[in-house]
Amino acid sequence: MTSIFSIARYTLTQQLRNRLYLVIILFGVLMVGASVLFGAVAADQEIRVILDLGFATTEFFGLAMALFGAVTLVLEEMESKTIYLILTRPQPRATYILGRFLGLVLAVWTGMALMEVMHFALLLFKGWKADPLTFAALPAMGLKVMIMTALALLCSLLFTSAPTATVFSLFFWVLGHFGEEIRFLAKKSGQPVAMALVKGLLWILPNLTMLNLRDHLEIPGFPLTQILPAALYALLYTGAALSLSIALFARKEF
Amino acid sequence: MSRFQSSETRSSLWAGAVAVALLVAANGAPTGRGGFPPFDHPVLDEFVLQDTAFVLSGARRLGADLAFIQLLLYYGGADLREKHDRHAGESPAEHAGHLHLGREGDAVGSTKMVDFPDLMAFGLRVGSLDPYFHYAVLFTGSALGFNLNRVDEAIEVLHRASLRDPGFPRYSLYLGALAYRQSDEINKVIPWLEESIKDPDCPTMLKNILANMYRKQGNDRRAAEIFLDILDNARDRSYADLALQKLQEIEKSLKSRKRL
Numbered sequence: 001m002t003s004i005f006s007i008a009r010y011t012l013t014q015q016l017r018n019r020l021y022l023v024i025i026l027f028g029v030l031m032v033g034a035s036v037l038f039g040a041v042a043a044d045q046e047i048r049v050i051l052d053l054g055f056a057t058t059e060f061f062g063l064a065m066a067l068f069g070a071v072t073l074v075l076e077e078m079e080s081k082t083i084y085l086i087l088t089r090p091q092p093r094a095t096y097i098l099g100r101f102l103g104l105v106l107a108v109w110t111g112m113a114l115m116e117v118m119h120f121a122l123l124l125f126k127g128w129k130a131d132p133l134t135f136a137a138l139p140a141m142g143l144k145v146m147i148m149t150a151l152a153l154l155c156s157l158l159f160t161s162a163p164t165a166t167v168f169s170l171f172f173w174v175l176g177h178f179g180e181e182i183r184f185l186a187k188k189s190g191q192p193v194a195m196a197l198v199k200g201l202l203w204i205l206p207n208l209t210m211l212n213l214r215d216h217l218e219i220p221g222f223p224l225t226q227i228l229p230a231a232l233y234a235l236l237y238t239g240a241a242l243s244l245s246i247a248l249f250a251r252k253e254f
Numbered sequence: 255m256s257r258f259q260s261s262e263t264r265s266s267l268w269a270g271a272v273a274v275a276l277l278v279a280a281n282g283a284p285t286g287r288g289g290f291p292p293f294d295h296p297v298l299d300e301f302v303l304q305d306t307a308f309v310l311s312g313a314r315r316l317g318a319d320l321a322f323i324q325l326l327l328y329y330g331g332a333d334l335r336e337k338h339d340r341h342a343g344e345s346p347a348e349h350a351g352h353l354h355l356g357r358e359g360d361a362v363g364s365t366k367m368v369d370f371p372d373l374m375a376f377g378l379r380v381g382s383l384d385p386y387f388h389y390a391v392l393f394t395g396s397a398l399g400f401n402l403n404r405v406d407e408a409i410e411v412l413h414r415a416s417l418r419d420p421g422f423p424r425y426s427l428y429l430g431a432l433a434y435r436q437s438d439e440i441n442k443v444i445p446w447l448e449e450s451i452k453d454p455d456c457p458t459m460l461k462n463i464l465a466n467m468y469r470k471q472g473n474d475r476r477a478a479e480i481f482l483d484i485l486d487n488a489r490d491r492s493y494a495d496l497a498l499q500k501l502q503e504i505e506k507s508l509k510s511r512k513r514l
Contacts (some may be wrong), residue, residue, distance in 0.1 A: 044458055044489035047391060049323070060311070094269070099270050176471045177312035187275050203281050208312055209289060215315040216289040219386050236280035241271035241463035250266040 002092050004099040011073070011103025012110075021065055022249035028061035034121065038233065047128050055137060055214040062112040062145040063173065068154035071165040072251075091207035094246045101153055101242060105146050112142060136227055141233045143234035144211040148173060150241035151206065157248040175201075178209035206237050222247045260401060290314055291418065298372065299377040305383060320382030325390070327378040329397060373398060378414065385418035392450075393457040395428050400463045405436040423451050440467060443486040451480070456489045465500070474504050 015021050034054035039046035074097075077083040086096055113196035116138060124130070151172045175182070178200050186198035211230050216222050293309045296302045301321070308317025329390055377394025380387055391411060399408030409432055416425040431446035447464045465480035481504070484497035 001397045031263060038323065041326070042319065043326060043493075044488065045319070045322060046489050048389075052313075052319050056313045057315045059313075072388045085368075088334075092265070094265070160387075160447050172442035173312075174310045178310055180295075181309065184294065212289055212312050215313070215384075220419070222289075232341040233280050237462065240273045243276060247266045247269035247273065250269060251263070 004102065007086070007096060007099025007105065009101035011100050012106050015069055015107035016110070018069075020068055021111065024061055024068070025111045025114060026064050028057055028111070029118050030055045031061070032115055032119045033123065035119075038124070039126070043200050047123065047126060050119075050126060051121055051128070051134070052214075054116075054122065054239045056113050058115040058119060058216070059141045061115060062108055062141065063148055065108045065111050066104070066145050067152050067166055069108065070101075070149050071156040071162045071169070072115060073104060073153065073156070075102050075156055075160065075162055075165075077145055094248050097153070097242065097246050097249050099149060101245075104153075105149050108145055108149060109142050111219065112145065119164065133217050136224055137217055138209045139226060140213035143231055144208055147176075147206050147208070147211075147234055147238050149240070150238040150245070154241050154245045154248070157245050157252070172206060173208070176206040177212070179205060179207055179209055190234060207233065245254040293382060295382075297382050298375050301379065305379070308383065314383050315387075317382050318387050318390070320391045321376070321380045321383055322387065322390045322393075324374070325380060325394065329373055329374055367403065373402070373405070377411045380412070381415055381418065385415070386426065388415075388419075388422055389455050391415040392424065392428060392455070395432070395458060396457055396463060397436055399428075399432045399505055400460070405432050408432050409436075424450060424455070429514060439470075441479055443467070444471075458484055458493045460491060462493060463497070465497075469500075469504075472507065480503050 012053055032054045035050045035057065039050040042049040056165070074083070077086075083096075087093065148169065152165060152169040154166045154173065155172075156162065159165045159168065183197055183202065186195045189195075210233060218224070255302045259360070261370045285352060288335060292473050293305075293314065296305045301324070302387065305317055305321070305358070308314055308320075371392065377390065377398070380390040380394070384390075395412045395415075397408075398404045409429060412429050413433070414427050416429070417424065417427075427450050430451065431443050432444040434440070434446065443462065444467060447460065451464060453459050462485050468474070468477035468480070481497040481500045485494050487503065488494045488497070
């Protein structure tokens with residue numbers, strides 16, 4: 001466990017010093033600030049636009065940090081051979097994957113938290129009446145990005161090419177949000193084979209819509225307790241993706 | 255060497271088995287309540303790519319926000335262009351905002367304004383992205399029903415919205431007001447609108463419409479109260495400026511009445 005935390009701390013420091021990571025945060029913060037311009041043209045709905053654009057910006061830039069971080073995390077160390085320094089120690093390989101993942105997720109969450117501080121400061125400045133329900137969207141966004149980090153890490157070990165891993169991770173992101181529509185289309189086709197295929201596909205794909213609390217919080221009667229099954233799902237799915245990464249990494253020959 | 259390899263294979267198999275078990279558990283876990291209904295088809299062809307991109311990236315609410323801004327630009331921008339052709343001679347402030355001022359509350363039941371032919375589609379588009387964006391639905395319904403006198407279309411927008419979200423009571427209130435509007439019973443429209451403007455989610459445009467109706471009926475006192483409310487609470491500056499101008503007009507007319 002101590003080894004996992006040591007690797008996680010090292011990864012966190014590495015990410016916080018990464019220029020690309022800092023540039024993404026900077027752009028994210030600027031984009032959150034620019035939401036005021038969009039809000040200005042939305043007339044009475046200014047607050048809603050700033051709220052939505054800020055959340056979406058935080059999530060997309062969080063995703064960017066997670067993808068760029070995860071696909072290069074192991075690959076770069078493999079290319080530069082610095083991975084030997086860690087793997088020659090008497091530690092299970094799973095320790096390395098778990099530590100790297102934990103460190104990266106913490107770094108991404110730190111970046112997202114910075115953007116959200118800016119976002120909420122802007123909202124309060126614009127006269128937003130703080131609604132505690134809104135804050136429930138934040139952990140859900142964090143969990144969503146956590147799933148994507150685990151998937152991107154898995155893709156990077158599966159494809160051993162950063163661009164391919166990024167593209168496949170983005171496929172997961174898109175299809176993870178399109179589940180309801182795919183199900184709807186399969187049902188509309190009325191073909192049992194299509195429906196069975198879609199069922200299988202949705203079983204493998206992450207259900208990111210479930211974690212889209214930022215979109216669903218204003219649905220009348222939407223229960224705040226929704227965060228609990230969503231969090232459980234996110235943890236289990238992330239666990240599954242990480243276990244597969246560990247399985248792949250264990251079979252890798254250096 | 256082979257012992258080492260078999261241990262690697264064993265741990266790999268273990269991790270794989272754990273992954274499958276966790277995936278089974280994740281899919282078997284309670285999913286809770288669903289969110290939006292599926293996005294079945296894009297409403298306006300020219301925005302297919304934009305709307306689909308928002309749906310695919312899981313940002314339907316933000317997509318609806320941008321669609322609403324595009325609705326405002328379509329309705330407001332075109333309105334500002336046309337006002338000069340139609341109402342030359344009236345002051346610019348008379349036409350500020352997104353309104354056909356002077357026509358609100360006129361109740362020319364038989365005259366349908368064919369401007370902004372896609373306004374209903376723009377409204378339905380916002381609703382297809384975020385079925386719970388009540389403000390956009392009420393705004394489109396008010397603009398179609400009370401400004402453009404296309405009550406049928408307004409009813410269609412509100413009816414579809416109420417099917418998607420039957421628990422929202424203001425839709426039936428608006429539908430009631432529109433029914434009286436359709437039969438030119440303006441006196442009966444007013445109580446329905448009075449009820450509607452109590453809602454914090456009520457579009458400023460509707461408040462403006464009601465105030466203008468009161469002015470036409472000669473009830474300057476209530477009109478002034480509503481204009482004051484717009485002046486204090488409207489986030490859209492054009493409505494606030496307009497309300498200020500209307501208040502000045504009311505004040506002027508009251509003074510001249512006193513002199514008489």
